[in-house]
Amino acid sequence: MRNSDDIWAKVEAHEADYIRLANQVFDTPEVAYTEVKSCVAHLAQLQAEGARITQNLAGIPTAVMGEWGQGGPVIAILGEYDALPALGQVPGVAEPQPLGYAGHGCGHNLLGSAALLAAVALRDWLAETGTAGRVRYYGCPAEEGGAAKAFMVRAGMFEDVDAAITWHPGDYTGLMAPLALANMRIDFTFYGRAAHAAGSPELGRSALDAVELMNVGVNYMREHMPDDARVHYAYLDAGGEAPNVVQSKATVRQLIRSRDNKGLRDLVARVRKIGDGAALMTETRVEAKVVSAVSSMLSSPVLERVMEAQIVAIGAPVFDGADREFAAKIRATLTPEHIEDTFYRVGRAVDLGLPLADFVVPLAEQRPAGSGSTDVADVSWAVPTVQAWVTTCALGTPFHSWQLTAQGKSPAAHKGMTHAAKIMAATGRDLFARPDILAEAKAEHATKLAREPYVCPLPPEVMPPIPR
């Protein structure tokens, strides 16, 4: 395999354009399926880089793909650019200064920019070495609760792809453990009968009672589900403001998570029964509507070895005194629990005063304390997929926090972004250069799928919730 230096230099050659892109996306924060400005910014960059462009992927207006190269295998680099509601925050200050609108509290402004930068470096490498192969950048919207990649997989957007590579901004550097919970959001709407709550309560059938009984039922189920399963809920419609009216319609959203896809199907069946039971008890009628769903992550040990070797080769990003000074100020706003949590996750005795992780955490040492869900997981069932964590923020910074938004335009974040692009580009380069490794990854993936075929968790009638 070639020395990594040439691919790192190809990343560095384009770095300035992508810092600009990351900052532009940071300044136009848009939540799931409304990422119009962010998508246009990525589209304009793809055009500037001479990509063959496909817009409106899977019928989603804010999903875009650009491709370079000819023939050979297809390597996909996955990017995201969606923001989170209410996490708008003045960047570069170490105190809460909310802006009152959405913000990049998960660093996706960096995520998409680094992915596109890696793809451009690979384009240059393919051209310079005359290697047959195509590199694609997938601009994926709505990672936060929108399951866009699951819709994109369902629409066949990865059918001719050989492998997928991505990353996520984080507070340390290392291969990302291939763990993510499968999940499904289901809205249970109960229909009862309105009545005067004092004058003729016997005529009323309360949809709100049904919602409450459903939650009681789920609470009793909690003791009897696998330890790593989760069920969360939110009242979308409590039936109205008037307690003297028997509420005739009420909706609760249940978010059900499980370690694996089969576990999710089993748990969803139980939650549906609880909904039916609540309707039976209250003589109401229930309608259950799936809103979104994603799979659990399928590991790719072959790709993980390739990427981890590249992470070891490059090490952690190198930060300077000013980076550490700002990170230390951010760190001063975190609770001891946040800092202890980091200590646990990285599986080693880090200096609790260390503001920015200057080390790589081997996958074998990581102890993911808990796990969320991501739609990258659905791509992992379509093609072998691998992801890295790269340091962009102070050690202990929680995701989806004002502290993370505050660091979204910092020099440390930009250093981490370029670093991530180098890791992804070097991983892609290894796969283009070594068809035997790519074939091994695909064979391993096929074996896993033969054991457990992929079932798209989205019912066929469920479409992306694109605002019209």
Ligand SMILES: [Zn+2]
């Ligand atoms: Zn994220």
